[in-house]
Amino acid sequence: MHSTMQDVPLLISRILAHGSTIHGRSTVTTWTGEPEPHRRTFAEIGERAAQLAHALRELGVDEGQPAGTLMWNNAEHVEAYLAIPSMGAVLHTLNLRLPPEQLAYIVNHAADRIILVNGSLLPLLVPLLPHLPRVEHVIVAGPGDRSALDGVAPAVHDYEELIAGRPTRYDWPELDERAPAAMCYTSGTTGDPKGVVYSHRSIYLHSMQVNMTESMGLTDRDTSLVVVPQFHVNAWGLPHSTFMAGVHMLMPDRFLQPAPLAEMIERERPTHAAAVPTIWQGLLAEVTANPRDLTSLDRVTIGGSACPPSLMEAYDKLGVRLCHAWGMTETSPLGTMANPPAGLTAEEEWPYRLTQGRFPAGVEARLTGPGGDIMPWDGESAGELEVRGPWIAAAYYGGPDAEPLRPEDKFSPDGWLKTGDVGTISPDGFLTLTDRAKDVIKSGGEWISSVELENALMAHPDVAEAAVVAVPDEKWGERPLATVVLKEGATTDYAELRAFLGESIAKWQLPERWTIVPTVPKTSVGKFDKKVIRRQYAEGALDITEL
Amino acid sequence: MHSTMQDVPLLISRILAHGSTIHGRSTVTTWTGEPEPHRRTFAEIGERAAQLAHALRELGVDEGQPAGTLMWNNAEHVEAYLAIPSMGAVLHTLNLRLPPEQLAYIVNHAADRIILVNGSLLPLLVPLLPHLPRVEHVIVAGPGDRSALDGVAPAVHDYEELIAGRPTRYDWPELDERAPAAMCYTSGTTGDPKGVVYSHRSIYLHSMQVNMTESMGLTDRDTSLVVVPQFHVNAWGLPHSTFMAGVHMLMPDRFLQPAPLAEMIERERPTHAAAVPTIWQGLLAEVTANPRDLTSLDRVTIGGSACPPSLMEAYDKLGVRLCHAWGMTETSPLGTMANPPAGLTAEEEWPYRLTQGRFPAGVEARLTGPGGDIMPWDGESAGELEVRGPWIAAAYYGGPDAEPLRPEDKFSPDGWLKTGDVGTISPDGFLTLTDRAKDVIKSGGEWISSVELENALMAHPDVAEAAVVAVPDEKWGERPLATVVLKEGATTDYAELRAFLGESIAKWQLPERWTIVPTVPKTSVGKFDKKVIRRQYAEGALDITEL
Incomplete structure (x- = not known):
């Protein structure tokens, strides 16, 4: 038939x-x-x-x-x-x-x-x-x-x-x-x-999905303030999806500073906006200093990097709801959106809002664990996130006369995109990212999140910054090395820091190797440069204490 | 590339x-x-x-x-x-x-x-x-x-x-x-x-479109009462689209009578429902006799045949908004939905709500006029509606060992579906159907709607029923024949009826041929059987008066 x-x-x-x-x-x-x-x-x-x-x-x-x-x-x-x-x-x-x-x-x-x-x-x-x-x-x-x-x-x-x-x-x-x-x-x-x-297919389907109620779900009653640049992953697909659904667009042109953004929100009253956390941080500082009416905004899509919970809370108080989305150039970019399930109280919604969100109908997801196994969606088992779908990349452009590029670290043999992000997925499909795959510590067949250790360390009152990287270990393959910058006048020592970590982190994950440094090396965009730390360790340039 | x-x-x-x-x-x-x-x-x-x-x-x-x-x-x-x-x-x-x-x-x-x-x-x-x-x-x-x-x-x-x-x-x-x-x-x-x-492709895309905000746009906060049968054009696509978007389904099984439907609405509080006008007529009579709380319903999709304006008004008073949709088995069935444009008052919305609605992103539409020309979207020029899209049929199933069937009266040479419906489209894409193509009167290169003449005639206080059909005419090709059933004790005559018609209908459209009959022949589902009237006319079986 x-x-x-x-x-x-x-x-x-x-x-x-x-x-x-x-x-x-x-x-x-x-x-x-x-x-x-x-x-x-x-x-x-x-x-x-x-x-x-x-x-x-x-x-x-x-x-x-x-x-x-x-x-x-x-x-x-x-x-x-x-x-x-x-x-x-x-x-x-x-x-x-x-x-x-x-x-x-x-x-x-x-x-x-x-x-x-x-x-x-x-x-x-x-x-x-x-x-x-x-x-x-x-x-x-x-x-x-x-x-x-x-x-x-x-x-x-x-x-x-x-x-x-x-x-x-x-x-x-x-x-x-x-x-x-x-x-x-x-x-x-x-x-x-x-x-x-x-x-055309990938953009058309992505636009439909963005316009579906489980995703952004904007209508011709909405105006979307598109702050995310059109040169950045198709402005998250908004020019196509809004044109398809008749959603009004408010375009900031080159006026991306907090003051004009605040003015355009007050004057044009958009109902939706899309931008990275930095923009919302700046806008918050602006309207705190020079109050503006932001109440027209009832939904904001925030992505590009994780949104600090404190920022969400601050906007909640202004009546503006920030909603996490996760994606990348290779995913068009709609990967997840943190719309909580229906029927929950604000308190019950909160943990869902802190996740990266759930996958839309068009995106399949799996977690590949330390040994290459597919991990369950139990909210606990971590793995590298791999995705599949009609708007997910299968390769990179090789150039006018060259074959497409399919680097092994980006595409699995069966064609899924390896996102380079490590996390967990709850039984109802909410993704929580915990680390980058290249930074996770692969210890005896288990994974230790460097980001989790860093956050726990930085919660200590004497710690200014902390970077945790994987270093080779004869018995376990890899183990975490804690690189700590102390605040001025700090009196803590390694043993106390390790005990402090032990209050929130499982014992087998605690670093044995420690070093105090004057500053953590950073990349040009201000992220910890873990490659440099690993090289310094390999070259013996760090003063290591083992506990 | x-x-x-x-x-x-x-x-x-x-x-x-x-x-x-x-x-x-x-x-x-x-x-x-x-x-x-x-x-x-x-x-x-x-x-x-x-x-x-x-x-x-x-x-x-x-x-x-x-x-x-x-x-x-x-x-x-x-x-x-x-x-x-x-x-x-x-x-x-x-x-x-x-x-x-x-x-x-x-x-x-x-x-x-x-x-x-x-x-x-x-x-x-x-x-x-x-x-x-x-x-x-x-x-x-x-x-x-x-x-x-x-x-x-x-x-x-x-x-x-x-x-x-x-x-x-x-x-x-x-x-x-x-x-x-x-x-x-x-x-x-x-x-x-x-x-x-x-x-799979047609159903998947149809489901996405149904879940888009410009169409039904239901969410996991909604419960849909699916009255339209699953054996009737995939229950308008609802089982697929609701499953895709997490919309709760309320299924009546065999309990399709007004009383159980009223009870299930009051008890289960669906927010949406989909059914033909007859169901809503029956339910209205039921809740008028035995009041029930229908206020949970905020949107109702109504299709299968045109919804009488009086029915929409009656439900508006109950706080239940009926929204016209048009489609057919060959269109999966989403063809149009009458969601008015944003920003209108209730009074401005009303004429939009009476149309069949606007086309969704996935459906292309054109009107083919009397001479085979494509007619403009000006809200006035009538033509047969033809549609194209990934969930529109290109043929009928021929059987296990036979080729697909493409009857000329159903599919245009360039592959569009000929819907058999005649109507107009406004510049903003709202469809108004006025007649069936087989019943329209093709008079001197113009089309006369039989339905419009019938409705105008039936507005006369002495007229019980009226059917208008095309009959051959030497000069004009076809002209309308008015077949009228008078109410008991009626005293009107043809000249008065023609003058009455002339108050709302253009002069060139007024029938010259008239006949009064005891009853209009009907099909098994109660529609006027115009084939029979045309045959009676051709056989000289009707007593015709020419004015």
Whole structure:
């Protein structure tokens, strides 16, 4: 027997067509720093996306070719998000926070021939251009001094002039739903950045899932303040999902400082927002100093790193509910969201809200334990999180003429993504991450979380900082080494610290090796650099006490 | 460039796995007529579905084979809904309202070898069995006298005995997402019933769309009273979509009369319900006579036929909001839902609520006008509605050894489904159906709605019933013939009726041909039988007055 259903591909042009007609009245509001923000309806976005596609086609952008964007969150970036994949080309969002040499590497690796750039970002792009030999066209959108582009090699176009007068409809091609639609490079801390190429299918399904009630579940009654950048994992999929469901977008452009964010929330009254914890920390400090009305926000999606419970509590008091989400570039990024099960009191909900959240229907998850076994979902057994699903990466982009890359430490032999995160899953599917796989201590077939030991140590009143790393051990394979920075005037010793740890940590997990150091080595983004500590230990550069 | 995403199929086994773990606490409550209804968690449903699959496998059900269900809405039917497709077989729901000869035709055409039946429906099945030579196994679930099965040809099994003690996990096969999952026959008024074969992909995507906020958007805080039968277009997709999102199901089993429905709403307090207008008419009469608390219901999906505005108003007064949906067996069935755009007053919402609703992201729509042209979405230009999308049929099932059927009047040459409905679409995508394509009057390149003329005529105080049909006309191709049944003692005449019509209908649409008849011929389900009227006219059997 065969199905008798139509075989219609899941395409971004369908999101564009649907949003710009059925939800044509919904708006994208872009902050301008002027007295009035800029507003454009989804119907207008649809017409301008068609105009942009006609313009790009004329500049020689063909199906399967990447087009780069170096842009803030704004209406023109949304137009590029919809037009470029719909015409069959590949939207390549460029992370403007990366070091210039990484940016140049990424543009060259993807072989971008066209870059759309915000005028305000020309000071970043212009010095790079001599290192981007394949870039033929630069299209400048929004305010900013264009004079720096005088005499550069590529052809320069003004976005508005380029699209003006072109047809407001485009006969979008009927693509294969597995065709490439967008790409994003991970800013990995080791080695070159690696590209993930999303398909129309993956983005379409991800958008549906984001719009499902068990995920974000926003409607055309909502306005979403999209703080998470469009150059960062598709702004967590929001430009696509909001356009699909008619959710109004509030776009901060380059005004990402706490004061303008507070002002835009008070004035535009978004019901939802999405941003990393740092943004919410800054905003909290801002509104504590200069009170603003944030009460329009009833749901906030927070991800990128774990949200401190104290921050959640502070916002709870403001009537703003922060909801943890977990994901990564390789997961499009919706991996989990911490919506507690129904029917619980606020007190019962609290432990659920502290987890990374539960998996949506489209994501399968498993934990691979120390010995390679699949661990049970019992809330206690730890393993490396591996995920599978139609919007999860199977490989990295190898380049225009190369095979995809499938590094063994990132993809299991049966095709699951190895997330590099270690944690537990409760019987009802709530994920709690406890460590990074590369930092966990593999001791005698069991895993010890370095993060748990660090947090317990740092709770001691005399400890300023503590990093715990795995070091080789003849009997157990690996054992934890505790590296401690003491506060000024501290009088504690190793034995007391170890006893203190023993109050909250199982005895077999307690470190035998200890060292007091003046400071913990850190990476460029301020994380503990455990590689350095392990090397110092291996070289005998640390003064170790064994207990 | 190629996408680097995983190629994971969209399968019903994923809905089963997700619902029975992440939403394992949600429940299916089946009405029993006893003091207590029966409750089962999604986790238990998951285990029992695995047991059922093991049992069916042992009885010889293989991948691609149909298994019939002749069942009410209840927990066991949900188990069959999930187990049969997940194991790779095809769920074939049998419409117990069909005449016995049609039921026999359908079972034989699909080549069902196994039938799951509720004990209470044995009086329907047993007389059919001698006409079902391919049926080898009958599995009886729920209460009902089994003695009628003594001596029948197929092997008889008790559902509970059959699944008891079997493993509660099943290694669901990794199927092609386009593999057949379920089938449902249309109960067409002409010719043999025709089968639509849904795929895993179509059902999975349909479930996602139903769970999106622009569609039903239910959550694990909701309980859905699923009155629409599971044998009728997959109960509008609710068993799949609710299981996916953790929505509690309240299943009426055979207790579909107004009194038990009112009791189950008052006692179980569902927040949502889905049923045809007749059910809501009956329930309204019931609660008017015997008041019950229906206030738990905040949303009701109403479809199958248009809901009279007076019924919506009556329920509005009870605090229960009826929301129109339109669809058909060939559309899985979600075609439209009348959720008004955001930000309107109740008065502004009203005209939107009277439409069939707007199309969801996954459904493309076009209107094909009288001359075959695509008509604009202007709220005025009428055409036959054609739809396209991943859960819309492309053909009918031809039978085990036959090609799929693609009748010209049902499928356009470019593959769109011709719905047979005529209507208009507003610029923001709200559909208003005005007639059936076969009944519309094609007059001089324009269309005249027979239904509009009938409604206008029946508004006259002297008119009991009126049917308007197309009759051949030399000059215009077709013109309307008005067939009128007068009330007793009526004194009106044709000229007065025509003048009355002229108050609300454009002059060029007014019928020239009139006849007064004692009664309008009707079909077996009580609809006007316009074929008979047209034949009577052609045979000269009607007494025609021309004005």
